Amino acid sequence: MTAAPPAAAVASAPADVTPAAAITPTFRAGVRRRRIWIWFAIVLVLGAIALLVLRGGAAGAGQRLGADNPAPFGAKALVEVLGSHGVEVETADDFDTALTAAKSGATVLVFDEFGLLDEQRLSRLAMFADRVVVVEPGFAALEALAPGIRLAGAASGALDEVACELPAAENAGALSTDQRLFTIDDEAASGGWQGCFRDGEYGYAVAEGPSSGDGRIALVGASTPFENGRITERGNAALAIGLAGASDELVWYLPGPLDADPDQAPTLGELTPGWVSPVLALAVVVTIVAGVWRGRRFGPLVVENLPVHVPAGETAVGRARLYARSAARRHALDQLRLGTLARIASALRLPRTADVAEIAAAAAAATRRDPGQVRAVLIDAVPTGDQEFVRLAAGLDDLEHAVRATLAPETSTPQPADHPGRRP
Amino acid sequence: MALTGRFALLVALGVVPVVVAGISSAPLAWLALVGWLLVVTGAGIVDLSLAASPRTVAFGRELPDRVRLGEPVASQLTVQNLGGRMLRATVRDGWEPSAGVAGTNRTRLAIPPGERRRMTLQLVPTRRGDRRTQQVTIRSAGPLGLWARQATLAAPGRVRVLPPFHSRVHLPSRLTRLRELDGRTPLLIRGQGTEFDSIREYVRGDDVRSIDWRATARHIDPEVPGNTRLMVRTWRPERDRRIVIVADTSRTAAARIADEPRLDTSYEAALLLAALASHAGDRVDFLATDRRLRGRVHGASGADLLARMVDAMAGIDAELVEADWALVPGQVRAVTSRHAFVVLLTAADSPGSARGLLSVLPQLTARHTVVVASVADPALLEASRLRGDLDEVYGAAAAERGLLDGERVGAAIRRLGAQTVTAAPHELPPALADRYLELKAAGRL
Numbered sequence: 038m039t040a041a042p043p044a045a046a047v048a049s050a051p052a053d054v055t056p057a058a059a060i061t062p063t064f065r066a067g068v069r070r071r072r073i074w075i076w077f078a079i080v081l082v083l084g085a086i087a088l089l090v091l092r093g094g095a096a097g098a099g100q101r102l103g104a105d106n107p108a109p110f111g112a113k114a115l116v117e118v119l120g121s122h123g124v125e126v127e128t129a130d131d132f133d134t135a136l137t138a139a140k141s142g143a144t145v146l147v148f149d150e151f152g153l154l155d156e157q158r159l160s161r162l163a164m165f166a167d168r169v170v171v172v173e174p175g176f177a178a179l180e181a182l183a184p185g186i187r188l189a190g191a192a193s194g195a196l197d198e199v200a201c202e203l204p205a206a207e208n209a210g211a212l213s214t215d216q217r218l219f220t221i222d223d224e225a226a227s228g229g230w231q232g233c234f235r236d237g238e239y240g241y242a243v244a245e246g247p248s249s250g251d252g253r254i255a256l257v258g259a260s261t262p263f264e265n266g267r268i269t270e271r272g273n274a275a276l277a278i279g280l281a282g283a284s285d286e287l288v289w290y291l292p293g294p295l296d297a298d299p300d301q302a303p304t305l306g307e308l309t310p311g312w313v314s315p316v317l318a319l320a321v322v323v324t325i326v327a328g329v330w331r332g333r334r335f336g337p338l339v340v341e342n343l344p345v346h347v348p349a350g351e352t353a354v355g356r357a358r359l360y361a362r363s364a365a366r367r368h369a370l371d372q373l374r375l376g377t378l379a380r381i382a383s384a385l386r387l388p389r390t391a392d393v394a395e396i397a398a399a400a401a402a403a404t405r406r407d408p409g410q411v412r413a414v415l416i417d418a419v420p421t422g423d424q425e426f427v428r429l430a431a432g433l434d435d436l437e438h439a440v441r442a443t444l445a446p447e448t449s450t451p452q453p454a455d456h457p458g459r460r461p
Numbered sequence: 462m463a464l465t466g467r468f469a470l471l472v473a474l475g476v477v478p479v480v481v482a483g484i485s486s487a488p489l490a491w492l493a494l495v496g497w498l499l500v501v502t503g504a505g506i507v508d509l510s511l512a513a514s515p516r517t518v519a520f521g522r523e524l525p526d527r528v529r530l531g532e533p534v535a536s537q538l539t540v541q542n543l544g545g546r547m548l549r550a551t552v553r554d555g556w557e558p559s560a561g562v563a564g565t566n567r568t569r570l571a572i573p574p575g576e577r578r579r580m581t582l583q584l585v586p587t588r589r590g591d592r593r594t595q596q597v598t599i600r601s602a603g604p605l606g607l608w609a610r611q612a613t614l615a616a617p618g619r620v621r622v623l624p625p626f627h628s629r630v631h632l633p634s635r636l637t638r639l640r641e642l643d644g645r646t647p648l649l650i651r652g653q654g655t656e657f658d659s660i661r662e663y664v665r666g667d668d669v670r671s672i673d674w675r676a677t678a679r680h681i682d683p684e685v686p687g688n689t690r691l692m693v694r695t696w697r698p699e700r701d702r703r704i705v706i707v708a709d710t711s712r713t714a715a716a717r718i719a720d721e722p723r724l725d726t727s728y729e730a731a732l733l734l735a736a737l738a739s740h741a742g743d744r745v746d747f748l749a750t751d752r753r754l755r756g757r758v759h760g761a762s763g764a765d766l767l768a769r770m771v772d773a774m775a776g777i778d779a780e781l782v783e784a785d786w787a788l789v790p791g792q793v794r795a796v797t798s799r800h801a802f803v804v805l806l807t808a809a810d811s812p813g814s815a816r817g818l819l820s821v822l823p824q825l826t827a828r829h830t831v832v833v834a835s836v837a838d839p840a841l842l843e844a845s846r847l848r849g850d851l852d853e854v855y856g857a858a859a860a861e862r863g864l865l866d867g868e869r870v871g872a873a874i875r876r877l878g879a880q881t882v883t884a885a886p887h888e889l890p891p892a893l894a895d896r897y898l899e900l901k902a903a904g905r906l
Binding site: 053054055056057058059060061063083093176193308309311312313315316318319322323326327330333335336337339343344345346347348350352354356357358360361368369370372374375376423426427430431436 | 463464466468469472473475476479480482483484485486488489491492494497498509516517518519520541542551553555556557559565590592595596597598600611612613614615616661681698707712715716718722723749778779780781811818838840841844845846848850851852854856858859860861863864865867885
């Protein structure tokens with residue numbers, strides 16, 4: 038659209054001119070022609086919307102251990118079972134709700150996936166609650182709640198050594214695979230902490246002990262015993278129900294965005310000015326608009342029938358590959374010899390009836406070479422290997438040049454700079 | 462519908478209000494973004510509704526009928542706005558790629574209601590034959606130039622691209638040789654291939670053996686009573702010979718040798734021979750054939766001959782079929798029943814593909830003088846000299862095999878009484894012309 042060829046005004050337009058026939062259909066005709074596809078698309082979109090509504094909204098994968106999440110890593114199964122056995126389950130996603138409920142004597146199950154709670158809050162929660170179950174505690178949570186207990190990696194397999202007198206653990210008897218372990222040092226052990234489900238000398242999957250208040254804290258290393266997908270394996274269900282259903286009320290506390298500590302360093306979103314996100318959105322829109330601008334085709338493609346064109350050298354190339362693949366050295370050399378013999382014969386003005394032996398003898402005589410050698414190159418020698426073959430082929434070429442050189446010696450010797458024809 | 466770059470720029474300019482609003486608060490920036498997008502979309506819709514319809518347009522074309530390959534041609538298109546609004550159009554003429562449109566093929570026109578504008582495109586066609594355009598696409602922008610309406614309208618056009626006839630550079634030198642043969646450089650020696658031209662007075666230097674004594678006896682010298690003037694007979698080459706050029710358009714003609722299809726080389730050779738022969742006073746007929754008669758030029762002479770030949774050649778391309786040589790004697794017989802000089806432009810390089818030709822040659826050579834002209838591949842000759850490594854030697858052997866095959870076919874053709882002309886693509890036309898001159902001088906046409 039940059040270079041505009043010249044356009045000129047034309048005078049005296051005739052009055053009655055019929056417009057050129059349009060190839061592009063009008064909008065209405067286009068809709069009519071693609072009616073079936075449009076209906077198809079509408080049905081698809083409506084179906085997709087209906088499916089979304091039936092599946093309960095477009096909530097993505099859901100929260101891990103969400104109390105209403107039926108996905109394999111949710112915890113809806115456990116919450117439903119507890120509810121049907123008379124445990125009042127309250128879900129909480131901020132600290133204040135959880136603390137209020139804890140003060141009223143409920144068991145608190147804390148699953149702090151992203152480490153949002155700081156030590157102070159955890160301590161307060163543990164202090165006021167009668168029973169706290171901490172699932173998958175992080176390093177900071179262990180520091181705050183149970184200073185002598187350390188993370189000790191993943192368990193080696195299923196665990197069936199209960200190793201403690203905790204009723205829930207005794208009921209469970211065994212745990213499935215994919216547990217995580219704690220070690221309990223002597224100081225913590227003397228402080229009343231005990232470990233359950235020992236994995237050899239590596240550690241324990243569950244730790245239980247007194248809180249800084251007068252309640253009890255249970256630490257479960259992995260979220261596996263509570264997950265929908267794994268709760269039915271081995272004693273997982275018994276442990277989960279035993280820990281979470283110890284009292285009539287349960288607070289299912291998954292710390293949410295409101296628990297983010299306002300005193301912490303500002304996030305990236307808070308640091309950027311308010312216009313950055315809108316400008317990024319605008320950049321996306323501009324990209325789409327520019328794509329439509331450049332991508333819109335200027336009319337239909339022009340179709341052209343092109344003639345067939347066959348490279349003539351193909352036959353020779355293919356034949357050369359055939360020779361090479363079957364290593365037909367002798368046959369290939371015969372072709373070269375036939376051509377060379379014919380050219381030598383015509384160069385030496387031999388009669389057409391001359392046979393190969395006569396041509397070889399004549400070539401040897403013309404070049405003053407050993408007749409036996411010339412005859413070997415031209416007729417007798419059989420190539421035994423690739424090197425020999427290449428050498429014989431080069432010898433043929435050499436011989437032909439030598440014959441030509443004897444016939445026209447003046448062309449092979451360099452001309453003197455002073456041209457003999459030019460006389461002063 | 463189409464968007465313009467101006468619209469994209471306008472959307473991008475929204476960064477100014479968004480940033481200005483965003484300095485105070487983030488929600489205000491989002492509001493500014495949405496507001497800006499609504500405003501520009503509204504402007505686009507208004508612009509589109511004010512654009513002239515690209516459908517109420519009439520076209521006129523001015524195109525030269527014929528152009529030689531490689532020469533530029535101006536394609537003129539007149540666009541008339543039949544609607545009631547100013548048409549701000551960008552126009553694309555839908556020429557085939559081989560038509561070789563110079564530039565971007567996007568012409569901007571501003572046409573007031575009822576008026577016409579002419580646009581000119583420079584074409585340099587890259588391929589022989591009919592180059593066509595079927596459609597013209599018009600993109601009509603609104604007064605603001607934001608959104609545009611687009612439609613493609615039928616506007617057929619055609620320009621016939623003729624074979625280039627590069628070999629005409631060889632024509633002057635061959636015409637000189639022809640003149641030497643011809644009566645203008647009178648021959649005093651009677652021989653084969655000459656016919657009686659005239660009797661004229663002897664001048665010093667003429668061969669005394671050509672003095673015609675009977676004519677001398679009849680010519681009384683008016684200045685010296687009783688004496689006679691010496692008269693000599695002059696001879697000139699035969700005229701009014703029949704020449705039939707048969708171009709083979711079958712699959713072998715599609716092969717590219719030295720970046721030129723065999724068929725194009727055949728055309729060059731045929732055109733040079735026809736130009737030369739028509740100057741020499743011979744009658745030339747042209748046939749293009751594979752399994753059927755593809756083109757025929759019969760009974761034309763002078764400048765009309767070449768014009769009709771290039772016209773017939775322009776539309777004929779090689780097809781992937783095997784040639785049916787059994788048809789050729791009949792086609793030649795349909796042209797002339799007398800003795801003629803028949804030139805077969807084909808590929809005589811492998812015994813397999815030449816079998817059909819060899820089987821019908823006796824029928825032709827029995828009545829006519831036949832020359833089989835074929836292109837030799839210079840790449841084969843080059844490859845047969847290579848001795849570098851193993852692959853090259855195998856390649857040389859294969860090339861040598863190809864050359865030997867060509868020689869065998871050539872020998873077979875000569876044994877059947879025809880002659881062969883074999884040369885590299887650029888040398889075939891002059892070689893064929895030289896053979897024609899030789900035969901003419903020898904009186905064997």
